[in-house]
Amino acid sequence: MSKRGLEGDTAGAPSIAPKRARAYTPPRAPTLDGWLKPDAPPPLLAASPHLHDQDSTFISFTLSFEPPSHVRTVAALTKEAKRIVRELDVVRLVGEELLARNEGAFQAGEGRAPGRSKGKERASEPTCRMWAARVVGLNEGKNGTGGEGDYQLLEAFDDDGEKFGGERLLRVLQEQSAVDVITICVRWFGGSMLGPARFQHISITAKDSLKELQTLVTRRDLRADLDRLDDEIAAMRATLAPPGSPLRSVEDGAVSSQKSTDGGSKGKYNDIDDVLRLQRLRQAREKTKANLESRVGWVGLDQSRAEDAAAAAARAPAASRQ
Template sequence: MSNLDSFIKSPDEARKAVHHLKHVTHGSRPATHEIAAWRCMVLKTGKTGLGGPDDFEVVGGFDDDGEKYAGNKVLKVMQAEGVIDAVVVVSRWYGGEMLGPARFDHIELCTREVCRTFRLKDDMATCIATLTSLDDILSSLRAELASLTSSKSTPDGSELSNRGVGEQPTSEGGTSAVAAVPTKKTRPSYTAIEESLDVARAQRLITARENSIKSVKQALQKARAQTTPA
């Protein structure tokens, strides 16, 4: 058996994904059954979406593809796992041995595994979007801090030091002091962590970025106070 998960926005997109898998991906080695189920959030008939969540509903469907009762079992696992806006296809090749009712256990297991992977991918996408946003905020704050500490003077006429006023997050959630000198930095790449689906590590990085932002904001307050004329 093999399985497929894919983001979809409508039952029509789900059917197109199943058709592509069946006739293109598996075209050279057709499966005996391509058992599919889908769930997606759609607008209710006559609604515009401006009315909030009540304008939407979750619709689902399935295709046994000759394996009676199998499609509904896939759909029920998707419901239990809380997966929406997705289509799951369990492809089954008959190997010459009759499995009897046990085949449904295998179908449900495949579905459960792919649903959980799908949810991890969804959670990871949210984490990466959050990290990217926090990186932009942190970069902007550091640039502002660097500008203050490099161009302003203290009341006694001496230049403010720009050492130790920023915090650089470490890869595992800690922070270390760094200079706030403006430097040209490459945007962090999250490709490796995204591919690993290590959501816990991504969440630690989010916490590190939030702590760094808090630290730089505190440094900004101090810098502004020192550069404000008495």
């Protein structure tokens, strides 16, 4: 049993970094599902603020995770999750910041490791990487076309030496009704026993990273909605003012004005982080779309009437010659 699993209740007041959670986009691992779905959005990764208690430091990362089609058992999920946890480059993501703040395990020195050159320290690898995953995957023998019965909820966790740590992470995911995510809590252990307080640190950082990931997902979905609405609006404007139409210059002016305001290309909303602003933009685009839909409907009705009139006019001479 690990030394951390025998901790007594000796924790002091923890210190939480006064910074908001950080967001990262990890590289996508080469998988069959990734090759089959090249246009699928990349996974999102959010990190909690770091939490220091005595000579220990805790950080949680939550990764959006849509399981590959072969993940249909807890064993398969565990294998895939362990690969992801192993490949997460914690030192690259937060090492410099932790060294600069010089708190917790990094103040006492346990979080520091000799660098490649003299006098150049680097952050050490965390002492443990406890994790929990909760995903919706396919049942054996199913392909997803048979409705809800084709799917199952899969859960897995690992303590990595931090006794009951992974189990506590899974409980957080269950309480937050989180699915298609992997949460990884890393700890740099400096030697002082924290006792049951460590479970509170695990829960706090895990919830923070989950909350930040939800914000990232909301932003991504809003940006995708805006791009889709812009495409639909452009298509309807083209219908209302086809090439050669007197209204074309007017519609072109409206489109160019919108492009100059919003950036004029896919991804033009990527620099907007304010969720409320993105929501207001979506509402404005939806109103524009609704207005154009009504105009397109009237244009279609007018075209249909004109076609009927032309057909009737073509039949009239033939009838008069009979």
